[in-house]
Amino acid sequence: MKKRVAIIGSGVSGLACARELVQQGHEVTLFEKSRGPGGRMPTRWLNRDVEPPLGFDHGTQYFQASTPAFVQLVEQAQKAQAVAPWAGTVVNLGYGFSSPHNSTTTRWVGTPGMASLGRFMAHGLDIRLQCRVAGMARTDGAYQLTIHLGDGTVRVESGFDAVVCAVPAEQVVPLFDEIHKPLASLASGVQSNVTWSVMLTPREAVKVDFDGAFVVDSPLGWICRDSSKPGRAVGDRWMLQATADWSRLHQDYAADEVGKMLLDVFCNVTGQLIEEPLTLTAHRWLYSLPSNPVGMPCYFSEESMLGACGDWLNGARVEDAFLSGHTLGHQLSNAFDSTLIQ
Numbered sequence: 052m053k054k055r056v057a058i059i060g061s062g063v064s065g066l067a068c069a070r071e072l073v074q075q076g077h078e079v080t081l082f083e084k085s086r087g088p089g090g091r092m093p094t095r096w097l098n099r100d101v102e103p104p105l106g107f108d109h110g111t112q113y114f115q116a117s118t119p120a121f122v123q124l125v126e127q128a129q130k131a132q133a134v135a136p137w138a139g140t141v142v143n144l145g146y147g148f149s150s151p152h153n154s155t156t157t158r159w160v161g162t163p164g165m166a167s168l169g170r171f172m173a174h175g176l177d178i179r180l181q182c183r184v185a186g187m188a189r190t191d192g193a194y195q196l197t198i199h200l201g202d203g204t205v206r207v208e209s210g211f212d213a214v215v216c217a218v219p220a221e222q223v224v225p226l227f228d229e230i231h232k233p234l235a236s237l238a239s240g241v242q243s244n245v246t247w248s249v250m251l252t253p254r255e256a257v258k259v260d261f262d263g264a265f266v267v268d269s270p271l272g273w274i275c276r277d278s279s280k281p282g283r284a285v286g287d288r289w290m291l292q293a294t295a296d297w298s299r300l301h302q303d304y305a306a307d308e309v310g311k312m313l314l315d316v317f318c319n320v321t322g323q324l325i326e327e328p329l330t331l332t333a334h335r336w337l338y339s340l341p342s343n344p345v346g347m348p349c350y351f352s353e354e355s356m357l358g359a360c361g362d363w364l365n366g367a368r369v370e371d372a373f374l375s376g377h378t379l380g381h382q383l384s385n386a387f388d389s390t391l392i393q
């Protein structure tokens with residue numbers, strides 16, 4: 052029998068869970084506080100009126116696919132031209148040295164921007180955007196959610212047989228502290244790193260012979276010629292990502308100041324002089340990557356019909372988050388089936 056499930060969060064884990072449940076014939080509603088699906092796989096658009104549009108992947112840089120369920124999804128997304136392999140040259144880079152960073156696995160990216168994978172996965176699902184879940188209660192075996200809408204109004208949605216929480220660990224705690232302590236306390240043991248990301252458009256192309264670099268012994272951990280990814284607009288655009296340590300130490304600095312500091316570091320490590328860039332925009336991810344994921348695929352309480360999925364449980368990568376949601380969808384669906392048999 053068709054069951055009603057509410058999913059809080061439409062990142063890759065929430066979307067994977069929803070797709071699995073819908074495939075099993077259940078009715079799923081996703082509530083998402085931001086303006087689009089995809090969570091930490093976004094694209095920051097500078098100009099959408101040109102073709103291809105001008106943007107930056109300021110969150111996830113690329114992802115890998117090795118498990119059958121995720122490989123299958125990525126193949127479908129590739130057919131729909133929502134993702135493509137990125138063949139950029141990647142190196143290890145230090146002050147005065149550079150060496151190849153070899154990898155045998157394909158690096159995938161969304162096209163024309165990283166957000167495309169989330170949009171592809173969201174196709175056909177019931178997603179309520181700009182709806183922040185602020186609380187929940189259970190009466191007579193059904194859940195009701197209190198939703199804060201983007202226009203400032205508050206709405207209550209009820210009649211859900213199960214609730215899935217697909218948000219970063221720090222955001223799980225306030226939601227579940229009252230209603231389901233075991234989940235809140237599991238999530239409270241996980242800490243996420245802070246990451247400063249900088250979107251840089253130099254006036255002239257940066258003259259280096261790589262497209263991405265893992266930077267060593269530097270405030271920067273990763274730099275990437277964002278415009279080298281497939282389906283991007285021409286031009287030279289770079290993403291700079293600071294290390295977790297540097298980002299934590301500078302987490303309360305003003306974005307403009309961080310942008311200038313990391314531009315200086317970028318010039319030093321690449322040996323380039325970049326003056327008056329066309330764009331230099333810093334973005335702070337307060338919860339970027341969990342530093343100590345729990346190491347379980349997902350959380351599920353059959354007694355309460357409550358579950359949680361995401362990278363904070365299964366590992367700090369897109370593929371891990373996907374598998375977490377996919378597994379939870381499967382477990383929840385099995386639990387619905389077993390209540391029917393009883």
Ligand SMILES: Cc1cc2nc3c(=O)[nH]c(=O)nc-3n(C[C@H](O)[C@H](O)[C@H](O)COP(=O)(O)OP(=O)(O)OC[C@H]3O[C@@H](n4cnc5c(N)ncnc54)[C@H](O)[C@@H]3O)c2cc1C
Pocket residue numbers: 059060061062063064065082083084085088089090091092109110111112113114115182183184185217218219222246248336338339340360361362363366367368369370372
């Ligand atoms: C800067 C950065 C770089 C990264 N680089 C890589 C990389 O190169 N490769 C890789 O594999 N992974 C990378 N990652 C990690 C990857 O992005 C995550 O592991 C993955 O996207 C997590 O998905 P998720 O579904 O668990 O969570 P999220 O994507 O965070 O989704 C959670 C969603 O819940 C929503 N939400 C939160 N609270 C509420 C609420 N109360 N009500 C409604 N909605 C709510 C949020 O808006 C969000 O959309 C990177 C992450 C960051 C931040």
